[in-house]
Amino acid sequence: MTSLRSVRGTRDLVGEEMLAYRHVVTTAHRVAMRHGFQEIATPIFEFVDVFARPLGETSDVVSKEMYVFEDRGGERLALRPEFTAGVARAFISGAFGQALPVKLFCAGPAFRYERPQKGRYRQFHQIDAEILGAPEPLADIEVIALGNAILSELGLSEHVTLELNSLGDAESRMAYRENLVGYLERFRDDLSDDSRSRLERNPLRILDSKDKRDREIIEDAPQLGECFNEGSHRFYEEVLEGLEALGIPFQKNPKLVRGLDYYSHTAFEFTTKSLGAQGAVLAGGRYDGLIKTLGGQDTAGIGWAAGVERLSMLIEALPERARPIVVVPMGDGMELEALKLASDLRAQGFFVEYGFKGRVGQRLKRASQQNARFALMLGEDELAAGKVQLRDLDAGEQLEVDRAALGEHLPRQGNPATSESA
Ligand code: ATP
Numbered sequence: 001m002t003s004l005r006s007v008r009g010t011r012d013l014v015g016e017e018m019l020a021y022r023h024v025v026t027t028a029h030r031v032a033m034r035h036g037f038q039e040i041a042t043p044i045f046e047f048v049d050v051f052a053r054p055l056g057e058t059s060d061v062v063s064k065e066m067y068v069f070e071d072r073g074g075e076r077l078a079l080r081p082e083f084t085a086g087v088a089r090a091f092i093s094g095a096f097g098q099a100l101p102v103k104l105f106c107a108g109p110a111f112r113y114e115r116p117q118k119g120r121y122r123q124f125h126q127i128d129a130e131i132l133g134a135p136e137p138l139a140d141i142e143v144i145a146l147g148n149a150i151l152s153e154l155g156l157s158e159h160v161t162l163e164l165n166s167l168g169d170a171e172s173r174m175a176y177r178e179n180l181v182g183y184l185e186r187f188r189d190d191l192s193d194d195s196r197s198r199l200e201r202n203p204l205r206i207l208d209s210k211d212k213r214d215r216e217i218i219e220d221a222p223q224l225g226e227c228f229n230e231g232s233h234r235f236y237e238e239v240l241e242g243l244e245a246l247g248i249p250f251q252k253n254p255k256l257v258r259g260l261d262y263y264s265h266t267a268f269e270f271t272t273k274s275l276g277a278q279g280a281v282l283a284g285g286r287y288d289g290l291i292k293t294l295g296g297q298d299t300a301g302i303g304w305a306a307g308v309e310r311l312s313m314l315i316e317a318l319p320e321r322a323r324p325i326v327v328v329p330m331g332d333g334m335e336l337e338a339l340k341l342a343s344d345l346r347a348q349g350f351f352v353e354y355g356f357k358g359r360v361g362q363r364l365k366r367a368s369q370q371n372a373r374f375a376l377m378l379g380e381d382e383l384a385a386g387k388v389q390l391r392d393l394d395a396g397e398q399l400e401v402d403r404a405a406l407g408e409h410l411p412r413q414g415n416p417a418t419s420e421s422a
């Protein structure tokens with residue numbers, strides 16, 4: 001029965017993995033809001049062209065990795081392989097109004113038909129930040145600072161390195177492209193098949209090749225910076241100065257590229273050595289040409305995306321989970337009274353568990369399995385006297401308290417669903 005298995009490259013998020021996922025997304029969201037970003041959600045499927053046009057029919061993502069299908073109405077659709085193109089499409093359709101710049105944050109699943117392995121799945125999740133309508137280097141700094149702050153809040157600063165490069169403006173990149181192709185032509189026959197086919201189409205992407213022989217050739221290739229005009233130099237300098245002013249450490253990596261034509265100036269990646277081949281955790285760059293490529297007005301853009309699964313795997317310790325208070329009915333006929341007590345406390349914001357059956361002993365045993373902090377026991381006598389038995393499950397002590405004063409004895413905790421403290 002193939003239909004009862006989960007599809008290759010997809011996973012169920014349960015238990016610790018779900019907690020880690022929620023922790024990453026909640027933390028990223030909180031930090032993004034603090035930086036003045038606005039959350040949006042775009043559809044997980046779009047017309048194929050939304051991705052195919054900006055990413056290019058020949059890019060790996062479009063030619064090999066994208067999930068494309070026809071719906072019942074005959075529309076050619078794709079599951080989103082990334083967020084940026086959908087966000088740009090939403091921008092062009094007027095979703096964010098006229099006032100620029102806009103700072104956007106989103107989170108959710110993305111889909112790529114890849115060979116599944118550790119840190120690489122067919123359905124995975126990203127958090128994503130974009131700033132549209134800001135051609136200034138301060139926007140590059142802002143967007144990198146957000147990524148840095150999220151990683152820091154997740155406790156991952158020690159695990160990651162910010163690698164940084166600049167592709168320069170269109171003019172500089174054209175000049176470089178010629179230089180690079182001139183150099184690489186001399187090694188045409190030694191290049192990998194992939195790289196040879198990129199020589200005409202997308203030579204910058206060759207700098208990114210993982211092939212061993214390619215890497216040797218690239219080692220001595222001309223560098224982007226050699227072809228920079230005045231403006232490109234100044235832009236990069238300002239980005240570097242901003243990062244230094246904020247105390248964000250980085251390493252320049254002159255081989256770091258984003259291959260597509262609409263990328264310019266800043267390219268960056270936060271990488272780790274802890275995940276084997278899946279070293280990139282958060283990657284982004286400036287894409288000033290993208291919105292125009294999609295048919296919108298010329299509008300600057302810069303952003304990044306990070307893989308939630310990769311971030312989750314790096315996290316060593318999750319925040320402590322909230323501990324429930326368990327309400328236990330004592331004696332027959334007390335179930336509904338106990339349930340009402342649980343309901344009252346929940347309405348006051350306490351984290352309360354309530355079992356559906358069992359004797360007092362069984363319920364208390366289950367309470368310790370649930371790591372409960374207190375048990376509240378309610379029998380006929382307590383009900384009549386307006387009291388409850390409050391059992392401290394850590395200390396093993398029990399005292400009788402006035403029901404009206406119960407709130408003073410019980411701990412208020414963070415949201416149990418997110419394992420966040422308040
Ligand atoms: P890689 O070089 O690992 O294939 P990429 O360049 O394709 O990454 P981007 O398109 O920049 O990745 O996506 C941003 C982030 O999304 C990556 O840095 C990574 O953390 C995550 N990511 C990309 N593809 C996957 C996947 N198949 N499974 C899990 N996470 C992924």
Ligand code: MG
Nearest residue numbers: 060061112114
């Ligand atoms: Mg990839």
